[in-house]
Amino acid sequence: MIPRVTATVDLSAVQHNLQVVRTLAPRSRVMAAVKAAAYGHGAVPVARALEAAGVDALAVACLEEAMELRQAHVQAPIALLEGVISSEEAALAVYERLQVVVHDHWQLALLDELPESSRLSLWFKLDSGMHRLGFPLSDVPQLQRVLRERPNWKLCGWLTHLACADEPGSDFTAQQIGAFDAALQGVPGARSIGNSAGLIAWPQARADWVRPGLALYGCSPLPDRSAQSLGLRPAMKLESRLIAVRWFEAGESIGYGRRYRCPARMPIGVVAVGYADGIHRAFADGTPVLVQGQRVPFAGRVSMDMITLDLRAVPQAQVGDTVQLWGPGLPAEEVAAHADTIAYELFCGLTQRVHFRHLHAAGED
Template identity: 50%
Template sequence: MRPAHAVIDLSALRHNYQFAKTLAPAARALAVVKANAYGHGAVRCAEALRELADGFAVACIEEALELRQAGISQPILLLEGWFEVTELELIVEHDLWVVIHHHGQLADLAEARLARPLNVWLKLDSGMHRVGFAPDEYPAIWRSLENSPNVASLTRMTHFSRADEPETGRTEEQLAVFHRTTDALGGPASLCNSPGVLAWPAAHGDWLRPGIMLYGATPFEFEQTHAERLLPVMQLDSKIIAVRQIETGEPIGYGSRFVTQRPTRIGVVAMGYADGYPRHARDGTPVLVGGQRTGLIGRVSMDMLTVDLTDLPQAGLGTPVRFWGNGLNASEVAAHASTIAYQLFCNLNRVQRLYRD
């Protein structure tokens, strides 16, 4: 079998969830497992967290139904609510919680005849300006939902746009808008994504929504005390499938992007952009070969890439190669590819996932 594979460490996943809870011991936490648990496998990750998690959060009903069909009985929040009014019947049937963030959803709910009222998280646009209700309309909407027979409970909610950039002042501005708009309304509050959990204790509220931190990647572009305690969950590995000795001045790979500056020993590795490794990763992007650090050379192709073995004489055919995981944080790799760890994980494709617990 092709040697490219991802090992998912479920014990590390549980460690990261429990760490989020220790940072806010008075709060509950929804484990965010949208987008197939950021590429880690939603069902297996939810099963691993079943005994710990206060609930789960997904983007859409398809993701929620996959968890319900796998026997996950904890609360599941639909972060984008519903897209079609016909989903409401399934939402009630499977006891899903919903975010309401636009007037069309309000109209759907007002007209619906539901067998059971819903647990609603009402989203405030506190400054991200993506979805949610404006501050001047939010209190009236909240009060109308309090009186709706289709609503069982209400939670105040917003989302931070720059919690990973604490020097900007933007999170303080959003916090002020949230408190000014919603404090008089009562009810539980949920504000914190992963950088909020890690860096903004004043914003922890009643419900956390840890996402990327569950999978062991930092959301910050700087060293952050709490983020350093996260454990990587995914190890993306493969092996060297060919070794070549190339003379000085020779191009390697498509487009001749890299030209050797010395006699160069290269390793060809079974990993490419069809597996999810970023095609635009630069020369020098770090990889671990046999546990030793070296760099990518040449353009990533669909099924293969090339790494520099010149200073690693012990490496050869069959030597293991790690692209991120223990020993090499995905966020560092992402920075060399002008992207973020979220995208690396979510783009993972074709490689077999092996679960370790």
Template identity: 60%
Template sequence: MIPRVTASIDLDAIRHNLTRIRQWTPDSRVMAVIKADAYGHGAVQVARALRDLRSESDFAGRHPWEADAFAVACLEEALRLREARVYAPIVVLEGVLSLEELRLCLHHELQIVVHDDWQLALLEQLPRGARARLWIKIDTGMHRLGFEPEKVAAVHERILARRDWQLCGWMTHLARADETDSAATQAQIDCFDAVLADRPGARTIANSAGLVAWPQARADWVRPGLLLYGASPLSGRTGAELGLRPAMRLESRVLALRDCRAGEPIGYGAIYHCERDMRIAVVTVGYADGVLRCLPNGTPFQVHGQSAPMVGRVSMDMVTIDVSAIPQTRVGDSVLLWGEGLPVEALADRAGTLSYELFCGLTQRVRRVYP
């Protein structure tokens, strides 16, 4: 069966990108973020590519492309990895929602981020001897999750009171790290450092943007996500400019060719009228596959390595592109939406969004392959 839409995932590119990350921050351990199914790239496959799964314990990576730990958003994502025999350390970034989830985290030896008093109260319901591995999150200015700085001392005391608990470290998250001149980011870093000045434990601050743009945020651990997949977290820069390789190549196919006359409308709402006599290719991809409906006319796709701008509105299962300048186009030809030679950042800019949304928005109808 011929796939309509294919996302080809280059695992060697992901290894290359982790190696590049280690060049930026050679003294930090790497917590590779593979939440949201590794941003649409396949969490199990990415985890297997970035870790010698024969090792179940913490370790300093034997190779520059190996992750020291993985991070996911929630318990469900962590359990999927454990079921796939990924035994590496896994950090659950949102922590737990119930005592039942807490017990499952302990059973599967997961590391839990604690960000609120009610989560600590759940932990304190555990019997003595229940070994919990904890990261404590501090709100340094994002005001989403985390303990306020003035509560950190009391939180630390509660943790020290339980000798069966292991404090893995301290965490915060930067709200504006992609703004390279943000005073708010420096203030967050300063706050984190001040609160923990006399406290033991590993520190982690930097996400992808913080890792690239804020060297002072490269603490004991870094938490790259988007960088692993070859895209830039900084506006106006591509992954290639940062020395990264795109890990995903998203392709569809030409379903039909239409010769349209000047002035004829194309697609729903007739938002585009042919500027001249044009050859239009209908492509088998749409918003049901994750291609954003808001993409404007002129969004660049490629056929035979040449630009084929989108015309008309994205529909559920199809888009239309102008192939007038590519006369060799035939039904069945491959159409590149993003990948090497056509950075995902270009499509994200057209949509007024981020590469994150494009990667994570791909649906189950897109076939992932690992050549």
């Protein structure tokens, strides 16, 4: 059976991108974000590839994501970025040797329900201005007391998250980093600030730990820097195929709502992919794809199972030709802009209908 839509994930590209991160932040340890199924790339194969490449730790959003990795025998340290939400989760986190990110006092109360002998590894998350999760910076002395009173709790470090790291020169980012550093002046424990954008654009965010996400998957987190210019390689290639090629006269309309009108007699291609596969209905006419290595644009509204293309640039295109939605030669971040979104959402939005292939350096997994 031939898959309609295939996402091919090059795990050697993920490993290459990890080395790019290490080059950018040579004095930092790397906690790789593999939450949300490794940004839609496949949590277990990506985590195994990163572990094989010597990553220092992995980061997931929640306990369910961590358990998927542990059940697949991934042994690297794993941090729960949102922490735990019940005493049962706290006990399981200890049993599975997970690092718990603690961001609020109610979580401290949950952890206090653990037996006194429990050996807990934790990070304290501080709110330096993102105003999403984290203790106020003024709580640092209180959190130090908490640790002194609980000798079996091991502090992995202190972390914060930047709100505008993808805006080089942002005064607010400089304020966040400065406030975080000031609050921890003289306080023991490792620091972690930079996500992908932070570690690339803000040298002062390359603290003891960096937490890359998007960069590991070969996308640039910065609007004015391409992935290629940063030395990153796209890890995912999303492909479908042409299932029809038909010619229409000038003025004829294509697809739902008749949004697209043919400006001349022209070939229209139909591709077996749509919003049920994760291709946003919001994609505008003109969104590029690759056919026979040439860029051709969307022509008409995305439907559940199909998109339509203006094939004037490749009039020789035939049924069965491969159509690349994003990947090498067509960056996902560029494609995402045509739906007024970001590459993260494209990757995470792929559905169960998409067939995944994971490639190692020596071939298919």
